[in-house]
Amino acid sequence: MDDERISLNLQVNGTAYHVDDAWYFETLLSVLRYRLGLTGTKQSCETGSCGACTVLLDGRPINSCVALAADVQGNVTTIEGYSPADGSLTPLQEALVAAGDVQCGYCLPGMVLAGSAFIADHPNATDDEVREGMCGNLCRCTAYGSLITGIREASKR
Amino acid sequence: MTTAVAHTPRVLRPTTIKEATGALAVHPGARVVGGGTLVVAERSRGIDGPASYLLLSGIVDLSGVSRDGGGVRIGAQTTLRDLLDAEVSPLLDVALRSLATPQIRNRATVGGNIADRRPAHTLSPCFLALDAAVESAGAGGTRRRSMREFVSEGLAGGEIVVSVILPERSGFQRYTRVAPRNGPGYAIASVAVSIDPTARSVRTGLGGVGDSALAAPAADDFLTAAIDWDAQTTTDAAAAEYGRLLAEASNPVTDDRSTATYRRHAVTVMGRRLVEAWTEEQHHG
Ligand SMILES: Cc1cc2nc3c(=O)[nH]c(=O)nc-3n(C[C@H](O)[C@H](O)[C@H](O)COP(=O)(O)OP(=O)(O)OC[C@H]3O[C@@H](n4cnc5c(N)ncnc54)[C@H](O)[C@@H]3O)c2cc1C
Ligand code: FES
Ligand code: FES
Numbered sequence: 001m002d003d004e005r006i007s008l009n010l011q012v013n014g015t016a017y018h019v020d021d022a023w024y025f026e027t028l029l030s031v032l033r034y035r036l037g038l039t040g041t042k043q044s045c046e047t048g049s050c051g052a053c054t055v056l057l058d059g060r061p062i063n064s065c066v067a068l069a070a071d072v073q074g075n076v077t078t079i080e081g082y083s084p085a086d087g088s089l090t091p092l093q094e095a096l097v098a099a100g101d102v103q104c105g106y107c108l109p110g111m112v113l114a115g116s117a118f119i120a121d122h123p124n125a126t127d128d129e130v131r132e133g134m135c136g137n138l139c140r141c142t143a144y145g146s147l148i149t150g151i152r153e154a155s156k157r
Numbered sequence: 158m159t160t161a162v163a164h165t166p167r168v169l170r171p172t173t174i175k176e177a178t179g180a181l182a183v184h185p186g187a188r189v190v191g192g193g194t195l196v197v198a199e200r201s202r203g204i205d206g207p208a209s210y211l212l213l214s215g216i217v218d219l220s221g222v223s224r225d226g227g228g229v230r231i232g233a234q235t236t237l238r239d240l241l242d243a244e245v246s247p248l249l250d251v252a253l254r255s256l257a258t259p260q261i262r263n264r265a266t267v268g269g270n271i272a273d274r275r276p277a278h279t280l281s282p283c284f285l286a287l288d289a290a291v292e293s294a295g296a297g298g299t300r301r302r303s304m305r306e307f308v309s310e311g312l313a314g315g316e317i318v319v320s321v322i323l324p325e326r327s328g329f330q331r332y333t334r335v336a337p338r339n340g341p342g343y344a345i346a347s348v349a350v351s352i353d354p355t356a357r358s359v360r361t362g363l364g365g366v367g368d369s370a371l372a373a374p375a376a377d378d379f380l381t382a383a384i385d386w387d388a389q390t391t392t393d394a395a396a397a398e399y400g401r402l403l404a405e406a407s408n409p410v411t412d413d414r415s416t417a418t419y420r421r422h423a424v425t426v427m428g429r430r431l432v433e434a435w436t437e438e439q440h441h442g
Contacts, residue, residue, distance in 0.1 A: 003166070003167055004167060006167060006168060024167035024168050024209070024210070025200060025206050025207075025210075027197060027201075046198075046201040047198040047201050047202060048194055048197075048198050048257075048258075048260070048261055051258065051260060054260055057263070057264075060238070060263040061259060061260045061263060062260050062263050062264045063194070063258075063260045063261065063264070065197075065198075065201065066193060066194045066197040066198050066201075066261075066264070067193060067197065067264060068190065068193050068197055068210065068212075070168045070210070070212070071190060071193060071210075071212050071214055073214070114259070114260065117259075118259075132254070133259060135258050135259070135340045135341050136257075136258025136259050136260040136261065136341065
């Protein structure tokens with residue numbers, strides 16, 4: 001039915017997007033990946049459990065797979081917008097590379113965005129604080145040891 | 158004869174409580190969306206999606222935590238993150254940190270957590286222990302009920318949760334649960350309790366052991382009478398009996414998470430330990 005299509009106005013990585021013809025039930029994840037071509041945001045469980053689809057909404061991490069695109073107000077930041085445009089890495093990304101052991105990398109966009117919000121709120125975090133604060137991001141390759149090290153190191157002030 | 162059926166738009170965006178309840182009266186099939194973490198995840202799981210959504214996010218009167226007098230008013234659209242940051246109660250602090258993940262808490266709302274009275278949900282037992290009241294609104298207006306009434310009656314058709322009101326309560330407040338792990342995930346069973354020496358009152362909430370969260374008035378009355386309020390003590394036998402009475406108040410099922418027997422046992426042990434922890438805190442804390 002025609003009325004199942006709606007139009008959306010979204011603010012993503014500092015750019016205003018107008019999307020016509022989105023499904024009324026479409027998730028933010030689907031719009032980012034399949035309508036805006038921002039495939040850095042990963043699609044995995046689609047039930048809010050794994051964190052692969054994490055984006056920042058006004059600086060706070062959310063699961064884009066359980067957010068209705070029609071109900072998103074505010075500024076969305078994806079990994080494309082977070083990463084420096086010149087191809088360099090942020091200190092958090094550097095720390096994760098230095099900690100090593102990144103394997104398939106599928107969890108990383110979500111891990112980096114959730115981690116960036118976590119370290120902003122938790123200077124000099126302990127391992128336990130990292131574990132609790134990052135519990136919304138699963139790593140299928142179980143690189144947890146180095147991910148915790150990287151985020152802890154990046155939180156140092 | 159043909160009856161005019163109001164065409165329901167796919168997305169309804171009320172900006173006031175009155176607009177929302179008015180729209181629900183005309184479009185009873187619209188699914189209310191708080192933060193949507195549950196509504197949207199259900200659709201992904203293949204459960205039939207709603208034909209239309211009514212978004213509460215545009216209603217400013219539904220959001221935020223405010224303190225008036227000694228009490229606290231929590232708007233239905235307050236996110237779990239904002240409730241955690243408001244540091245309203247030590248009991249809520251622990252419960253909220255166990256509730257889902259930071260990402261979910263940034264989006265999920267208080268109203269969405271309690272509206273459907275799902276027995277595994279975290280906040281209703283907490284609000285029972287804090288002796289909360291729930292304000293709801295329908296086409297006929299607004300009403301206020303105790304949390305005890307709310308968990309047994311729920312919302313009427315077309316009603317929305319407006320706020321949760323916590324009265325001032327002092328003293329010991331604890332939330333405890335058994336769950337597959339410390340990290341995110343629903344509890345198998347949970348107990349929340351507050352023991353208020355000023356009001357000389359005990360209030361308990363149970364999660365995961367009934368059709369909804371449950372109060373335990375007989376256990377509350379028993380412990381209130383068994384506590385020596387001047388000395389701030391009670392006996393080991395009273396702690397054990399309180400645990401037994403919590404199990405008696407329970408009506409658990411056996412499901413994919415646990416057996417009814419285990420749930421009853423868990424509640425008995427958590428109840429006893431909570432009273433022991435209270436005693437310990439009075440005399441060594
Ligand atoms: C990975 C994951 C882990 C989770 N873990 C937990 C957990 O440990 N404990 C727990 O309790 N929950 C958990 N949840 C479930 C859910 O996220 C929370 O219960 C959350 O608080 C629901 O709020 P919401 O605003 O997102 O609800 P929504 O999805 O918006 O709504 C939930 C229900 O309430 C109705 N509703 C919403 N607001 C109102 C209102 N104001 N008035 C009337 N009806 C309303 C909706 O119609 C719907 O039926 C988890 C979810 C996920 C995805
Ligand atoms: S894809 Fe969104 S949390 Fe897993
Ligand atoms: S590196 Fe493969 S999922 Fe984390």
